[in-house]
Amino acid sequence: xxxxxxxxxxxxxQMGQEVILRCVPISNHxxxxxxxxxxxxxxxxxxxxxxxxxxxKSEIFDDQFSVERPDGSNFTLxxxxxxxxxxAMYFCASTWDRVSPLHFGNGTRLTVT
Amino acid sequence: AQKVTxxxxxxxxxxxxxxxxxxxxxxRDTTYYLFWYKQPPSGELxxxxxxxxxxxxxxxxxxxxxxxxxxxxxxxxxxxASQVVDSAVYFCALSEARGNFNKFYFGSGTKLNVxx
Numbered sequence: 001x002x003x004x005x006x007x008x009x010x011x012x013x014q015m016g017q018e019v020i021l022r023c024v025p026i027s028n029h030x031x032x033x034x035x036x037x038x039x040x041x042x043x044x045x046x047x048x049x050x051x052x053x054x055x056x057k058s059e060i061f062d063d064q065f066s067v068e069r070p071d072g073s074n075f076t077l078x079x080x081x082x083x084x085x086x087x088a089m090y091f092c093a094s095t096w097d098r099v100s101p102l103h104f105g106n107g108t109r110l111t112v113t
Numbered sequence: 114a115q116k117v118t119x120x121x122x123x124x125x126x127x128x129x130x131x132x133x134x135x136x137x138x139x140x141r142d143t144t145y146y147l148f149w150y151k152q153p154p155s156g157e158l159x160x161x162x163x164x165x166x167x168x169x170x171x172x173x174x175x176x177x178x179x180x181x182x183x184x185x186x187x188x189x190x191x192x193x194a195s196q197v198v199d200s201a202v203y204f205c206a207l208s209e210a211r212g213n214f215n216k217f218y219f220g221s222g223t224k225l226n227v228x229x
Contacts, residue, residue, distance in 0.1 A: 042219055042221040042222060043158070043222075044219075045216070045219075048214050051213070055211070055214040056211060098215040099146055101163050102158075103160065104158040104160075105157075106156070107156055107157065107158075
C-alpha cells in the first residue's frame with residue numbers, strides 16, 4: 001500500500017537555525033497537510049495546501065514557517081529560525097479528495113537545543 | 114470551545130476486558146466526517162475508521178466497534194477483549210468542509226493502557 005514518507009525521522013538543530021522537513025505524499029493525492037504534536041499532547045493543525053497554494057494556516061504557522069511543493073512530488077515545511085518551543089513531532093499528511101481520511105507519514109521528531 | 118472532546122485522558126484495563134473510548138464533537142455543518150486514529154508507542158498515526166454524518170449505522174471490525182449517535186453528537190469506540198497490543202493513544206477527529214478543502218480537528222486523545 002502506498003504511504004507518505006517523511007525525512008529525516010529525527011532532526012536536531014540549534015535555536016535560530018533553519019530547518020527543512022521533507023515529505024513525499026502519496027503520488028495521486030491532491031491535498032497536503034502539516035500537523036505537529038508536542039510530546040504527549042494533541043495533534044495540532046499547522047497548514048493545508050491544495051492546488052499549489054495554502055488553503056488555510058493556523059495561528060501557529062507564523063512568518064517563520066513556510067511550505068513548498070517544489071517538484072510535484074515533495075512537500076516541504078521550512079522553519080526559518082527555530083525556537084525551543086518548535087520542538088515537536090511534525091506529521092505530514094495527504095488525501096486524495098476532501099473527504100478521505102488523512103494518510104500520515106511516520107513523522108519527523110524535531111529537537112531544538 | 115473544543116470541536117472534539119475526549120474526556121478520558123487515560124484508561125487502564127486488564128487484558129480481555131472491554132473498554133469504551135468516548136468522543137463528543139461539535140459542529141453546525143450537516144455534512145461532516147468523523148474518524149478514529151491510533152497512535153502506538155512507536156509514534157505513527159494509524160487511520161482506523163471514517164463515518165460520514167449521514168450514516169449512523171454502527172460498525173464492527175473484529176474486536177473494534179464504533180457507535181455513532183447524532184442525537185448526542187458522540188462517536189464512541191469500543192474494544193472488546195482488549196489485548197496488550199491495543200495499548201496506544203487513540204484520537205477522535207472531525208472533518209468539516211472549508212472552502213476548497215476539509216479541515217480536520219483532533220481531540221486531545223485517550224491513552225489506553227492494557228495490562229497483561
